[in-house]
Amino acid sequence: MRTRVLVALLVVAVSVVVPVRMAWSAPETRLEVLDDASVAGGEPVAFPATHMAVRWSGEDDADVRLRWRTDAGWQPWEQVTVAHDLEDHERGVVYSGLVLAPGATRVQTRVAGGTASEVEVAALDAENGPRRLVRATPAAGGAPGDPVPGPPQPAVVTRAQWGADESLRSGTPRFAPVTKLIVHHTVTDNHDPDPAATIRAMYAFHTEVRGWDDIGYNFLVDAAGRVYEGRFARTYQPGEIPTGEDEARQGVVGAHAEGTNTGSAGIALLGDFTSVAPGAADVAGLEGWLAWKAARHRIDPLGSSTFTAPDGGSSRVFANIAGHRDVRATACPGDRLYAMLPAVRERVSELASATRVPRGYWNAGRDGAVHPNGAATSLGDVRATRLSAPVQGMALTPSQRGYWLLGGDGGIFAFGDAQFFGSTGAMRLNRPVVGMAATPTGGGYWLVASDGGVFAFGDARFFGSTGAMRLNQPVVGMAPTPTGHGYWLVAADGGIFAFGDAGFRGSTGAIRLNSPIVAMERAAAGGGYWLVARDGGAFAFGAPFRGSVPGLGLASYAGSAALRATVSGLGYYVLGADGGVFSFGTAPFLGSRPGLGGATAAVDLAVLDVPA
Numbered sequence: 001m002r003t004r005v006l007v008a009l010l011v012v013a014v015s016v017v018v019p020v021r022m023a024w025s026a027p028e029t030r031l032e033v034l035d036d037a038s039v040a041g042g043e044p045v046a047f048p049a050t051h052m053a054v055r056w057s058g059e060d061d062a063d064v065r066l067r068w069r070t071d072a073g074w075q076p077w078e079q080v081t082v083a084h085d086l087e088d089h090e091r092g093v094v095y096s097g098l099v100l101a102p103g104a105t106r107v108q109t110r111v112a113g114g115t116a117s118e119v120e121v122a123a124l125d126a127e128n129g130p131r132r133l134v135r136a137t138p139a140a141g142g143a144p145g146d147p148v149p150g151p152p153q154p155a156v157v158t159r160a161q162w163g164a165d166e167s168l169r170s171g172t173p174r175f176a177p178v179t180k181l182i183v184h185h186t187v188t189d190n191h192d193p194d195p196a197a198t199i200r201a202m203y204a205f206h207t208e209v210r211g212w213d214d215i216g217y218n219f220l221v222d223a224a225g226r227v228y229e230g231r232f233a234r235t236y237q238p239g240e241i242p243t244g245e246d247e248a249r250q251g252v253v254g255a256h257a258e259g260t261n262t263g264s265a266g267i268a269l270l271g272d273f274t275s276v277a278p279g280a281a282d283v284a285g286l287e288g289w290l291a292w293k294a295a296r297h298r299i300d301p302l303g304s305s306t307f308t309a310p311d312g313g314s315s316r317v318f319a320n321i322a323g324h325r326d327v328r329a330t331a332c333p334g335d336r337l338y339a340m341l342p343a344v345r346e347r348v349s350e351l352a353s354a355t356r357v358p359r360g361y362w363n364a365g366r367d368g369a370v371h372p373n374g375a376a377t378s379l380g381d382v383r384a385t386r387l388s389a390p391v392q393g394m395a396l397t398p399s400q401r402g403y404w405l406l407g408g409d410g411g412i413f414a415f416g417d418a419q420f421f422g423s424t425g426a427m428r429l430n431r432p433v434v435g436m437a438a439t440p441t442g443g444g445y446w447l448v449a450s451d452g453g454v455f456a457f458g459d460a461r462f463f464g465s466t467g468a469m470r471l472n473q474p475v476v477g478m479a480p481t482p483t484g485h486g487y488w489l490v491a492a493d494g495g496i497f498a499f500g501d502a503g504f505r506g507s508t509g510a511i512r513l514n515s516p517i518v519a520m521e522r523a524a525a526g527g528g529y530w531l532v533a534r535d536g537g538a539f540a541f542g543a544p545f546r547g548s549v550p551g552l553g554l555a556s557y558a559g560s561a562a563l564r565a566t567v568s569g570l571g572y573y574v575l576g577a578d579g580g581v582f583s584f585g586t587a588p589f590l591g592s593r594p595g596l597g598g599a600t601a602a603v604d605l606a607v608l609d610v611p612a
Contacts, residue, residue: 026163028129042108062114068104084330097187152569175250184268225285273334291351374590421458463500505542532563546585
């Protein structure tokens with residue numbers, strides 16, 4: 001029996017009003033390797049475990065089973081799943097994936113079939129060890145000075161934030177140009193209550209049991225779509241999002257795909273996708289990271305290219321975005337995830353496309369007027385229509401050949417290829433309708449009222465609302481997730497309410513604002529969003545900050561009505577209530593309609609960015 005205590009670093013921030021911000025460290029990670037668990041009655045664990053894994057010498061298709069005892073008694077026998085990413089072919093050693101075993105105090109193994117000898121169990125506790133106060137890590141912002149066009153860099157949970165014990169890694173990182181992106185699954189639980197703890201346990205298992213110098217994967221994604229920094233590359237600037245690269249943009253060499261580690265970046269979805277498909281959120285997180293990395297290194301997401309082993313070995317052609325099984329005889333990344341890769345490549349290509357640059361935009365007024373700018377042309381408006389309530393917003397169809405206008409009573413006006421699927425115009429509402437959002441298919445839309453009541457039409461699904469909640473401030477808008485399987489609502493104080501597969505990335509609910517929030521916009525990738533206040537202040541959560549109106553030093557300002565992002569996420573527009581348009585980041589200024597106000601005030605903006 002060998003026992004090792006592993007110390008992990010910070011995760012949970014503590015609000016301390018002192019010059020140096022402090023945080024609680026992650027709990028210590030404890031590891032014990034048990035080599036006598038096959039005896040009758042099993043072998044005791046020195047501490048209540050949270051995770052377990054098995055290694056043995058022999059066949060990788062051997063039927064090795066594991067069970068453990070908790071305060072509730074012995075749990076059922078469980079056949080372990082081989083983690084092909086960890087196999088040591090040279091020595092003939094096989095490793096299983098991590099198994100959640102909360103509260104395990106005794107463990108037993110048996111071989112039910114095949115050849116397996118020297119069976120050992122690694123018991124880990126990644127949740128219950130002591131914590132200590134350490135210096136807090138600043139929030140990551142973005143890779144500074146990044147001129148590469150393309151989608152935004154996703155927010156990343158840093159090594160410090162998930163609790164990496166940097167004393168466990170060894171050696172000096174190696175770097176190489178990135179030409180391939182390889183997708184994995186970790187063969188861990190699909191309903192993980194604490195992904196950070198699993199990553200800490202995985203890091204300990206990779207270094208202390210597998211014998212690697214660091215965690216094998218370059219990045220990881222959890223079921224909520226959060227991206228985690230994997231293998232250490234370098235010390236980043238304060239607030240810089242980890243890139244997994246040196247300052248020359250060469251990728252750190254991982255240990256995720258034997259024979260193709262040098263020259264590739266490996267990203268792993270937490271879970272086992274052999275017979276279960278990953279959810280929409282983790283796929284969106286994967287796609288966002290792949291799109292950013294592909295654009296950054298000018299990798300064609302839909303293409304294949306020749307890869308030559310760095311040691312002068314054989315050359316072969318395989319997909320630029322590949323599953324692990326494309327480069328090695330393995331079941332990784334699981335049948336269900338592997339089957340999704342063609343669709344993933346298509347989505348990544350769309351997100352990474354540099355051709356999707358704004359060519360024009362429309363802004364809608366309270367009076368129902370639609371003012372086109374740039375290459376945008378009017379498809380119709382309702383200025384000549386007697387309105388029951390002023391126009392509150394607009395939404396584009398996916399083709400951008402049509403749009404809807406929204407009245408404050410929930411009336412819907414469809415133009416171009418936009419179709420009418422229903423409205424609340426004839427309903428008696430508790431509160432006025434303040435916003436709308438279209439589904440990704442264009443086959444439906446949601447409306448939201450100021451009390452947070454949500455109304456779904458067409459193929460839009462209802463995922464929840466705040467209609468029955470007591471709100472501090474009224475709801476002022478909504479935004480759908482990229483999948484259409486969820487949405488966010490935003491209140492005037494910047495409070496965020498997430499439903500379906502929408503993830504909470506932060507809010508201004510606890511911030512003292514100079515003026516109320518008036519609208520929100522979702523990022524195309526990464527699960528983030530922006531909020532904009534009436535004074536034009538922009539707030540970015542899981543999305544890049546590109547500037548705001550107060551920073552322009554204007555002598556006067558009529559107030560903001562909306563914020564709309566470019567498809568790349570590298571820029572956005574802020575619409576003033578007077579029809580003025582302010583562009584930030586890479587968003588090009590394409591004209592405006594100043595002088596609006598009162599009954600004609602601008603209320604929303606829609607961006608035309610499809611190729612000509």
